[in-house]
Amino acid sequence: MENKIILLGKIQNRQVTVGVIGLGYVGFPLAVNFASAGVAVIGFDTSEERVSKLIAGKNYISDVDDQLAGDLLSGKKLVPTTDFSLIKSCEAIFICVPTPLDEFRKPDMSFIKDACEKIGSNMKPGTFISLESTTYPTTTEDFVLPILKEKSGMKEGEDFWLAYSPERVDPGNKVFHTGNTPKVLGALNEDGLEIGEAIYKLAVDEVYTVSSPRVAEMVKILENTYRLVNISLVNELALLAGKMDINIWEVIDAAKTKPFGFHAFYPGPGIGGHCIPLDPFYLESIARKFNFELSMIHTAGHIDLLMAHRMTLKITSALNRQHKSINGSKILFLGVAYKPDISDDRESPALKIIDEVVKKGGGVSYHDPFIPSIKTGNGNKVQSVELNADTLEGADCVVITTNHSVFDAGFIEQHSKLIVDLRNLIREASDKVYKL
Numbered sequence: 001m002e003n004k005i006i007l008l009g010k011i012q013n014r015q016v017t018v019g020v021i022g023l024g025y026v027g028f029p030l031a032v033n034f035a036s037a038g039v040a041v042i043g044f045d046t047s048e049e050r051v052s053k054l055i056a057g058k059n060y061i062s063d064v065d066d067q068l069a070g071d072l073l074s075g076k077k078l079v080p081t082t083d084f085s086l087i088k089s090c091e092a093i094f095i096c097v098p099t100p101l102d103e104f105r106k107p108d109m110s111f112i113k114d115a116c117e118k119i120g121s122n123m124k125p126g127t128f129i130s131l132e133s134t135t136y137p138t139t140t141e142d143f144v145l146p147i148l149k150e151k152s153g154m155k156e157g158e159d160f161w162l163a164y165s166p167e168r169v170d171p172g173n174k175v176f177h178t179g180n181t182p183k184v185l186g187a188l189n190e191d192g193l194e195i196g197e198a199i200y201k202l203a204v205d206e207v208y209t210v211s212s213p214r215v216a217e218m219v220k221i222l223e224n225t226y227r228l229v230n231i232s233l234v235n236e237l238a239l240l241a242g243k244m245d246i247n248i249w250e251v252i253d254a255a256k257t258k259p260f261g262f263h264a265f266y267p268g269p270g271i272g273g274h275c276i277p278l279d280p281f282y283l284e285s286i287a288r289k290f291n292f293e294l295s296m297i298h299t300a301g302h303i304d305l306l307m308a309h310r311m312t313l314k315i316t317s318a319l320n321r322q323h324k325s326i327n328g329s330k331i332l333f334l335g336v337a338y339k340p341d342i343s344d345d346r347e348s349p350a351l352k353i354i355d356e357v358v359k360k361g362g363g364v365s366y367h368d369p370f371i372p373s374i375k376t377g378n379g380n381k382v383q384s385v386e387l388n389a390d391t392l393e394g395a396d397c398v399v400i401t402t403n404h405s406v407f408d409a410g411f412i413e414q415h416s417k418l419i420v421d422l423r424n425l426i427r428e429a430s431d432k433v434y435k436l
């Protein structure tokens with residue numbers, strides 16, 4: 001009880017020192033929000049490159065205001081470091097590290113494990129710890145808690161408190177950001193919940209508490225599984241609609257007129273990003289521990305895995321209509337980011353389609369105003385080319401894989417011999433425009 005009262009007092013007086021582990025698209029905005037609230041923040045990252053950039057005042061997260069980041073960093077309100085021994089200076093720690101899938105598409109918990117070992121080895125009594133990384137339900141109590149207890153020798157609920165609060169960052173979203181997106185929070189006990197709510201309210205407008213960490217973990221997985229399943233559904237329907245000479249985009253626009261019970265998702269070349277195509281498989285893996293097969297997630301993942309191949313068949317068909325094959329053709333991809341108006345190409349479907357086209361002997365180039373160069377999963381390294389009449393006219397086929405807002409549909413259509421539009425950039429199909 002003593003530790004709790006002391007910590008709540010520090011939070012109230014903004015004398016608490018916050019540690020954020022993982023300074024990526026989740027951790028850095030959170031660190032900035034805490035620092036902006038006037039508390040001391042230490043940002044921990046294992047990447048020397050990232051920490052050096054931040055120490056030099058260079059912001060690399062486009063959703064964070066450069067000026068704000070620069071002021072906080074130069075004013076030492078937010079101190080980036082690779083020295084995890086400084087964890088001992090923190091009373092509250094937020095774990096924002098990646099949770100990728102490994103090469104066998106199984107959860108890779110190594111980043112969470114490494115962070116927890118560093119915390120357990122360095123934390124002081126009276127520390128609040130919140131896991132934010134997307135993971136399978138029961139991670140906080142069955143994976144994180146044992147490491148913290150074993151490494152620290154401390155007791156949860158007395159010497160430290162442990163909670164889970166899923167990140168809900170939507171990269172590129174101009175309306176919703178870390179501060180105005182409600183924060184779901186589940187803790188192992190009432191004291192942890194009270195402390196967690198008090199500290200999160202320094203950084204976000206609204207905290208929504210739930211009864212346990214596993215409920216909070218399941219909330220996040222539901223959010224992202226909902227997207228995976230519905231995007232895969234509309235992708236599969238798009239492929240069928242194409243065979244039935246039905247414009248799926250017209251169908252969705254019409255369905256959207258229903259004022260209740262329908263949320264529009266749009267077809268594309270596949271699901272990119274480091275969340276939607278990956279997180280649901282964390283749930284699939286833990287379900288098996290309970291002898292439970294999550295068939296919907298499995299099927300949605302299966303559909304998504306086939307999308308690159310199916311898009312390559314579309315490119316093949318379009319070229320065939322002009323008596324050409326992929327082999328020997330020049331194919332220009334427009335947009336390689338995993339979604340419009342961002343600079344992130346992780347899990348981007350464009351990279352997977354590029355690998356398929358290269359394997360078939362296609363000569364590949366791309367243009368993306370946000371991404372100057374790429375290295376695909378198969379190791380194909382390509383530099384972005386200018387988007388102009390020459391590069392368009394020089395291609396046997398132009399493939400629209402990401403519909404960045406700056407793309408001029410009319411100009412692209414005017415100067416291209418053949419277009420495969422996978423993002424509905426060009427409204428009408430024609431004898432030279434093939435749509436998804």
Ligand code: SAJ
Pocket residue numbers: 134167168169170171223224227231264265266267268269270271272273274275276338339340
């Ligand atoms: N996509 C479609 N059709 C759609 C929607 C998306 O093809 O109708 C594609 C996108 O092009 C992209 C992929 O799916 O390649 C994922 O898009 P996304 O916006 O759902 O995913 P993220 O990873 O950028 O951000 C999402 C957040 N998105 C929204 O809420 C809109 C949210 O689910 C999470 O906060 C975040 O992942 C996360 O970190 O989990």
